[in-house]
Amino acid sequence: MTIELYYWLGLPGRGEYARLVLEAAGAPYREMAQLSSEEGGGMDAMMGWLDGRQGPFIPFAPPFLKDGEVVVSQAGLIAAYLGEKLGLAPQNEAERHFARSVALTTADFVAEVHNVHHPIATGLYYDDQKEEARRNAEQFRAERMPKFLGWYERLITANPAGAGFLVGGRMSYADLGLFQTVEGLNYAFPRRMETLGKTVPRVVSLCRRIAAEPMVKRYLESERRQPFNEDGIFRHYPELDGA
Amino acid sequence: MTIELYYWLGLPGRGEYARLVLEAAGAPYREMAQLSSEEGGGMDAMMGWLDGRQGPFIPFAPPFLKDGEVVVSQAGLIAAYLGEKLGLAPQNEAERHFARSVALTTADFVAEVHNVHHPIATGLYYDDQKEEARRNAEQFRAERMPKFLGWYERLITANPAGAGFLVGGRMSYADLGLFQTVEGLNYAFPRRMETLGKTVPRVVSLCRRIAAEPMVKRYLESERRQPFNEDGIFRHYPELDGA
Structure with missing residues (x-):
């Protein structure tokens, strides 16, 4: 089915x-x-x-x-x-459980991205909470983005498989979740990501490799891949970005 | 081990x-x-x-x-x-997967509770974001609390096992998560919960039964059970509550 x-x-x-x-x-x-x-x-x-x-x-x-x-x-x-x-998950039991933990932490990160432009209420428009969004974005760029991205960087560094993935020796759904999140951050916070990207070279390299995976590449170039926009989670509001 | x-x-x-x-x-x-x-x-x-x-x-x-x-x-x-x-999960495969979905939705609900008193930044004090918290709490009480609690009520109603649990025919970790969340909401938003509780009788009844489960009861009466306080997720700030 x-x-x-x-x-x-x-x-x-x-x-x-x-x-x-x-x-x-x-x-x-x-x-x-x-x-x-x-x-x-x-x-x-x-x-x-x-x-x-x-x-x-x-x-x-x-x-x-x-x-x-x-x-x-x-x-x-x-x-x-x-x-x-x-078949896009680690085989080893301990790695399987940890990959789930990583994917759910990514989901938390994504929820924080949403809170940046909707800190007061999901049911209100961005325009009704712009000033609060500006304050939230400041701390998000200064503290949360480096904390999350630095964590992924450490996972790749510490992974004993040494193949540049988050968990285990080949690409898993955890890596794909990081890829999508970094793509979203590049869209929403391009200035911040330009400076921050330099501090997490393994994350940047992993995302580049994922984009070049034949199946992923084919999808990204297809019409099925939808662009980011200001109705979604990752929104590009220049006033919320900054190096 | x-x-x-x-x-x-x-x-x-x-x-x-x-x-x-x-x-x-x-x-x-x-x-x-x-x-x-x-x-x-x-x-x-x-x-x-x-x-x-x-x-x-x-x-x-x-x-x-x-x-x-x-x-x-x-x-x-x-x-x-x-x-x-x-042994505190459904046996049936489909129910096992759905119970996970329920528990993770509860985790999202808990994250929203935290955002109520920290809408701008986790790294700032409540006093630095009190006015924003007041605005967030308004929509949380009016929209989010009824939406989440009403969803649990519908799950219990729709559960074909008919035994008053969220998923399957006996108590699972999903029910325990709801119990803890309702306990926290009762602590943090007692006035709101008093009116809202009347609209979700199955949720209230399930939480009462869980508190009376012998093993749970023994734990709740032990010194291991820690009280809620204003360092945690569920904080009682009277200015954020309201019927």
Whole structure:
């Protein structure tokens, strides 16, 4: 049965963390919200899950995934589920567990990125919380970005496999999650990333290698890859950026 | 080998989501930061993990857990790992995956609780962001609390096992996570919870039953159970509460 991915239309968002694993593995999947109702998809099909019409496994929010009887929500967990199923996860048990921890920490980092432009309320517009966003962005650039990116750098450095990945000796969903996050940060905070990138050369190198992986490259060059925009998590508001 | 739990001293915090599963299962564990260095614990032992002296599995932040060769961080993931290992998780594969999704959504809810009193920066004091916290709390009480609590209520209602739990027919780590979160909300937002509790009777009933479970009850009455306080995630600032 083909894997079904449910996510909002018009932004890469958290759905991209699932999509990248599916694409890197070359797995067939159906992007449900983009399909018509005749094809079993559409927004109403997605909302049917969220309001309980589709069964007792009610996700709190997109993205979520249906694979046969299994329903998984939460971007980091979906990536882990797919990575482990599709061969993009470490084999060793301890590494498998730690890769999950890394992917979920990335999900926390992404939530902090969202809080930068929506520190007061997700339900309010950015314009209604611009001044607070400016203050949040200051500490995010000064403290949180170096802390998270420095942590990834240390993981790569400490990884005994020595192959330049976060966990284990080959590319996993944890690496793909870092890649997407760094891409998003490059879009949202280009000035900050230019200075910060120099301090995390292993992270930069890993992201470059991931972009060049044949399956990933093919996806990034396809029409399926959606650009970042100011409806998503990673938003480029120049007033929130700074070296 | 005894499970080792690492968490900050002096607050229940996110460590409590792991502790409750260990206690409900009656599993032996060592609370590492509370031990002396002679016993292999203490703050330096915990910091050793965070700065990479203990090996390549470097957690981003406490809580984290060591079980033999396995290192797991992220509160929701730790709870899932422990629940699945210790018999406090659904048996059925689809339910096991969905329980993980629920526990991680609870972790997101907890992160939003923290953002209420620290909307601008975790590194600043509450007093430096009081006005922003007041604005954040307004939307949190009006929109986010009913949305999350209503979702748990719908999960219990829709659960085909009909036994009043979130997933499956018996208590799991997902239920324990909800219990701890509701306890925290009762502490932090007593006025809001008094009105909101009436709208989620199944959630209230589940939390009452969990508190009465013999193993949980014994733990809650023990000295090991730490009270909430204003250093933690759930803080009682009367100015942020309201019916």
